[in-house]
Amino acid sequence: MPRFSVITPVYNVPARVFRDTARSVLNQSFSDWEWVLVDDASPQNHVRASLRKVANSDPRVKVITAEQNGGIVSATNIAIEHAAGEFIALLDHDDLLDPHALESVHNVLSEDESIDMVYTDEDKLSPLGRHYDRVRKPIWSPEKLRGQMYVGHLGVYRADLVRAVGGFRKECEGSQDHDLALRVSEQARSIRHIPEVLYHWRVVPGSTAATVENKPYTWKAGLKAVEDHLERIGLDATASFGPHPSHYTVNRRPDLSTPVSIIIPTRGSSGMVDASPRTFILALVQSLLRTNTHQQFELVVVYDTGTPDAVLQSLQRLAGDSLLLVEYSKPFNFSEKCNLGALHATHETLLFLNDDMECITEEAIGQLIAPLNEPEVGATGARLLFEDGTVQHGGHKHDMGEYTLNYYGAPNNFPGEFGAMLINREVSGVTGACIALRKSLFTRVGGFSELFPNSYNDVDLCNKITSTGSRILWLANTVLRHFESKSRTPVVDPGDYLRIQERWGAARDPYYA
Amino acid sequence: MKNHSSEQELEQLRGLVQQLQHHILREQDRSIGLEHEAATAKAGSNREPLIAELSQLKASFSYRLGRFLTAPFRGIATLFEFSIRALRWALRRALAKARKK
Numbered sequence: 001m002p003r004f005s006v007i008t009p010v011y012n013v014p015a016r017v018f019r020d021t022a023r024s025v026l027n028q029s030f031s032d033w034e035w036v037l038v039d040d041a042s043p044q045n046h047v048r049a050s051l052r053k054v055a056n057s058d059p060r061v062k063v064i065t066a067e068q069n070g071g072i073v074s075a076t077n078i079a080i081e082h083a084a085g086e087f088i089a090l091l092d093h094d095d096l097l098d099p100h101a102l103e104s105v106h107n108v109l110s111e112d113e114s115i116d117m118v119y120t121d122e123d124k125l126s127p128l129g130r131h132y133d134r135v136r137k138p139i140w141s142p143e144k145l146r147g148q149m150y151v152g153h154l155g156v157y158r159a160d161l162v163r164a165v166g167g168f169r170k171e172c173e174g175s176q177d178h179d180l181a182l183r184v185s186e187q188a189r190s191i192r193h194i195p196e197v198l199y200h201w202r203v204v205p206g207s208t209a210a211t212v213e214n215k216p217y218t219w220k221a222g223l224k225a226v227e228d229h230l231e232r233i234g235l236d237a238t239a240s241f242g243p244h245p246s247h248y249t250v251n252r253r254p255d256l257s258t259p260v261s262i263i264i265p266t267r268g269s270s271g272m273v274d275a276s277p278r279t280f281i282l283a284l285v286q287s288l289l290r291t292n293t294h295q296q297f298e299l300v301v302v303y304d305t306g307t308p309d310a311v312l313q314s315l316q317r318l319a320g321d322s323l324l325l326v327e328y329s330k331p332f333n334f335s336e337k338c339n340l341g342a343l344h345a346t347h348e349t350l351l352f353l354n355d356d357m358e359c360i361t362e363e364a365i366g367q368l369i370a371p372l373n374e375p376e377v378g379a380t381g382a383r384l385l386f387e388d389g390t391v392q393h394g395g396h397k398h399d400m401g402e403y404t405l406n407y408y409g410a411p412n413n414f415p416g417e418f419g420a421m422l423i424n425r426e427v428s429g430v431t432g433a434c435i436a437l438r439k440s441l442f443t444r445v446g447g448f449s450e451l452f453p454n455s456y457n458d459v460d461l462c463n464k465i466t467s468t469g470s471r472i473l474w475l476a477n478t479v480l481r482h483f484e485s486k487s488r489t490p491v492v493d494p495g496d497y498l499r500i501q502e503r504w505g506a507a508r509d510p511y512y513a
Numbered sequence: 514m515k516n517h518s519s520e521q522e523l524e525q526l527r528g529l530v531q532q533l534q535h536h537i538l539r540e541q542d543r544s545i546g547l548e549h550e551a552a553t554a555k556a557g558s559n560r561e562p563l564i565a566e567l568s569q570l571k572a573s574f575s576y577r578l579g580r581f582l583t584a585p586f587r588g589i590a591t592l593f594e595f596s597i598r599a600l601r602w603a604l605r606r607a608l609a610k611a612r613k614k
Binding site: 340344443444446447450460463467502503504505 | 553
């Protein structure tokens with residue numbers, strides 16, 4: 001049994017283009033493979049001649065001719081039937097494999113017997129041979145895969161599993177690879193990403209690589225794939241077309257029944273927002289009550305000694321019995337204030353909010369806590385906007401010892417790299433200004449580290465969460481406003497910076513976006 | 514009177530439990546932190562031989578000779594890249610002008 005069956009459905013591919021594709025397979029540095037080519041009854045005569053020539057040049061090449069044209073799904077399924085390899089690698093008839101593609105995948109597969117699916121980075125290749133649009137993919141990110149087919153090429157799947165899930169589905173023709181990735185991932189024991197460009201997607205006029213708009217039916221097929229996936233895994237969520245082609249908006253039904261403790265550290269400060277004066281915490285609580293129908297929540301307000309009595313009284317009037325006031329009398333330490341709030345919280349689900357925020361979307365609480373019902377999700381965060389509507393928070397990037405906010409200051413409708421801002425996705429961290437998580441996990445990782453009184457406490461908390469194997473989700477459609485720097489000047493404490501470096505070093509961000 | 518005193522005791526006890534929980538939280542954070550610091554330090558120490566190896570390579574005769582011999586080609590490649598960019602810029606400009614007309 002060969003290690004890999006490279007499978008390629010072929011239809012009217014230009015002879016010159018196919019010659020390069022064939023060369024990229026035949027010249028692989030790894031030799032234990034077979035190449036299954038299925039001619040989908042191409043009317044152009046040169047196709048048959050090209051395939052025959054390749055088959056004659058290497059005994060590992062199998063050519064099958066379909067009796068009638070059945071489309072890409074049908075042709076690929078025929079190839080799967082004839083594939084004898086342990087793993088199936090999908091290659092389009094006009095694309096190129098990197099010379100070391102199969103060797104690199106083999107090396108990764110050899111590390112762990114339980115790997116059922118591998119995907120690699122890819123780039124595009126212009127007709128003039130220029131490589132561009134390198135797609136740096138994140139480590140396995142199921143949430144992101146619901147929003148877009150980020151896995152793409154090169155995709156390598158365990159052959160038995162592909163057959164077990166029934167191969168490609170006709171009803172998802174056009175997005176059949178997205179559908180397959182979703183179905184295989186539901187059953188896979190382990191999925192790995194290789195951060196190397198091992199596949200070159202050739203841009204030829206009319207191909208999806210040139211422009212997605214050329215094939216609008218693929219978007220519709222992708223939506224069906226995502227909807228069916230949600231149904232199969234029993235996720236209580238809806239899928240709809242995203243703001244850009246080939247992107248899908250997945251919204252979970254807001255969780256309105258799980259009791260939640262909302263922890264807000266404050267000192268009762270005031271400022272100007274939208275040219276009007278406001279006391280931040282009062283405006284936040286008003287917006288929480290206005291935009292949420294969630295009934296089962298308590299507000300744990302950790303206030304500094306010296307917070308005006310009038311503010312505390314107003315809070316009492318607004319929140320009534322659901323308010324729990326906790327006094328904090330020590331010098332400012334954001335982490336300690338949050339931890340104190342968590343220790344007083346009576347519910348298992350915690351939502352930390354800075355006081356200088358305002359809820360925009362309806363049911364933000366329910367949306368933030370809904371994913372926490374899934375065991376692998378450790379924490380969630382939201383899209384935060386500045387007063388002027390630009391992005392304040394699109395998830396954290398923890399890369400090589402630098403901790404930055406993705407797309408900080410970008411316009412709210414900015415799509416981000418490869419649509420990163422259009423969809424829910426896994427991130428290395430989210431801001432402590434708005435983070436929801438379970439109390440059991442919060443306690444297990446030691447809460448907010450009090451060694452970081454000012455900066456990076458959220459980075460540290462999120463690193464601790466991801467090191468337990470949990471995923472952190474950034475929710476694209478849960479929006480709050482954050483009037484950062486209006487209540488406190490943002491200053492990075494050099495001591496905190498050194499401490500975070502000592503603790504976490506300088507690794508690459510696995511969710512690089 | 515007796516009830517009042519019990520309530521006070523209960524409050525005190527609750528405070529003590531919270532202090533203890535806070536202490537546990539800090540200790541938990543400290544232990545996780547130390548674990549990761551140790552791992553980071555270990556990873557950092559692995560870099561030293563690599564850096565030394567790189568310095569050795571850069572100091573070697575063959576590396577310097579290679580750099581010296583390929584210098585003209587690298588220069589030509591840079592010039593070529595710039596001229597391509599300039600051509601593309603000129604083409605875009607000409608197209609924009611043509612569209613305006």
